[in-house]
Amino acid sequence: MPSPASSEPLLRAATGPSVPAEPSGDPQALTVVWEEPTAGGAPDDAAPVRLRWAGPAAEAPRGLLDRVRPGGHARARRITPPLVDHHVHGGAGVDLATSGAEDIRRWLAELRAAGASVVLGSLPALVPADLAAALERLRPLWEDGALAGVHLEGPFLSPARAGAQHPAALCAPDSTAGRRVRELLRAQPRGFVRTLTLAPELPGARAVAAELDAAGTVLCLGHTDAGPAEVAAALDWPRPGTSATPVATHLFNGMRPFHHRDPGPVPTLLAAARRGRLRLELVADGAHVAPELMALILEDPDLAAQTCLVSDAIAATGAPCGTVHRLGPAVVHAAPDAPRLGEPAEDGQGSKATGPEDGGRAPLAGGRRTLVEAVTALLATGLDADAVLRAAVLVPRRSLPETPAPELEDGVLVWGEGRPLVALPAARA
Numbered sequence: 001m002p003s004p005a006s007s008e009p010l011l012r013a014a015t016g017p018s019v020p021a022e023p024s025g026d027p028q029a030l031t032v033v034w035e036e037p038t039a040g041g042a043p044d045d046a047a048p049v050r051l052r053w054a055g056p057a058a059e060a061p062r063g064l065l066d067r068v069r070p071g072g073h074a075r076a077r078r079i080t081p082p083l084v085d086h087h088v089h090g091g092a093g094v095d096l097a098t099s100g101a102e103d104i105r106r107w108l109a110e111l112r113a114a115g116a117s118v119v120l121g122s123l124p125a126l127v128p129a130d131l132a133a134a135l136e137r138l139r140p141l142w143e144d145g146a147l148a149g150v151h152l153e154g155p156f157l158s159p160a161r162a163g164a165q166h167p168a169a170l171c172a173p174d175s176t177a178g179r180r181v182r183e184l185l186r187a188q189p190r191g192f193v194r195t196l197t198l199a200p201e202l203p204g205a206r207a208v209a210a211e212l213d214a215a216g217t218v219l220c221l222g223h224t225d226a227g228p229a230e231v232a233a234a235l236d237w238p239r240p241g242t243s244a245t246p247v248a249t250h251l252f253n254g255m256r257p258f259h260h261r262d263p264g265p266v267p268t269l270l271a272a273a274r275r276g277r278l279r280l281e282l283v284a285d286g287a288h289v290a291p292e293l294m295a296l297i298l299e300d301p302d303l304a305a306q307t308c309l310v311s312d313a314i315a316a317t318g319a320p321c322g323t324v325h326r327l328g329p330a331v332v333h334a335a336p337d338a339p340r341l342g343e344p345a346e347d348g349q350g351s352k353a354t355g356p357e358d359g360g361r362a363p364l365a366g367g368r369r370t371l372v373e374a375v376t377a378l379l380a381t382g383l384d385a386d387a388v389l390r391a392a393v394l395v396p397r398r399s400l401p402e403t404p405a406p407e408l409e410d411g412v413l414v415w416g417e418g419r420p421l422v423a424l425p426a427a428r429a
């Protein structure tokens, strides 16, 4: 158990370096080394994690870097470049699809102060007029760098795997509404719509993928009822316009579940990731994906190299239990375990049962933790810290090529001089 002192938030310096960069040596490389205290060989969360040293590697005290190589007792663990959240709809009452720009800006500043500096703002499925209004409202936030861009989660999604997405907002790419959305996308400045999730089995999906490719928007597969063959075919769609690696939107969630005689799309997606042809999103909140599966993926080096942890947080994330919020056109509420679709039960504590999904409970509607909270909790479970931080810091930056990416070399993070560092809160049991 952490001591009271070590459980105090240590966050600081999201807007400036929290450690001094050495003035001489390689001016570009700031090597950060910190020591994870151990008690009899095991990590000791009761003791404060200490920053050992920061500066160019060439000036590291003699022997220090050798000690942090695998097998040494000191490991990179808690201080890190800011996290990157590819998939976040809102939080603490703010909904990117419907809240005012000033509320969104304030909430983004809070996320940054807490340690997530690069955020793709996700919009759920919206009818064309609402999508146009939301994009117009978010564009200035992208233009001034508050948002790294937007992720459209829809509207080309499967009604059979809608989850918390509003059914009335879904459409096929070749429908009237779908054609209006495609026109709207063509009118956006390059780089603003960074990613778009679609179900590849919908009529016209392949044509949309080609349009996205030409516009530099990364194709994400998700909220899909496709089987293995349809997913494999979509991964082979020609993509001449961009070399960007496609993404599986929240792997496992919003797609056919795995059964050993009817495996659905998951093994195909995993195999593509293993071959470096796909990135995987995993909702890191501990509610969406069982811990055993998280470990299976994050502890497999080939899969971990392609995995991005995301929050999928929404307005109800971090809001008081029983409060009602929006996910675009959908009504959602903060349930005791996680955000869920619909109104809360009369006592305000639980959820009304709405269907057969998730054991008769209302569908999950986004993550229950911010990415910083989720990563902090994952680190406390004993999962390999390098794997967790790689999936929250390094891999997602590769999908945003203009975002500076640190390197992790033998447990030492190398990060440009003067770039911000954040200290994650000490692990909670």
Ligand SMILES: CC(=O)N[C@@H]1[C@@H](O)[C@H](O)[C@@H](COP(=O)(O)O)O[C@@H]1O
Binding pocket: 089, 124, 162, 163, 164, 165, 250, 252, 253, 254, 255, 288, 312, 357, 358, 363, 364, 365, 366, 367
């Ligand atoms: C914003 C959004 O759409 N989030 C999805 C939600 O729609 C889906 O219900 C849930 C569980 O999916 P599952 O029941 O397939 O695991 O995952 C995500 O929270």
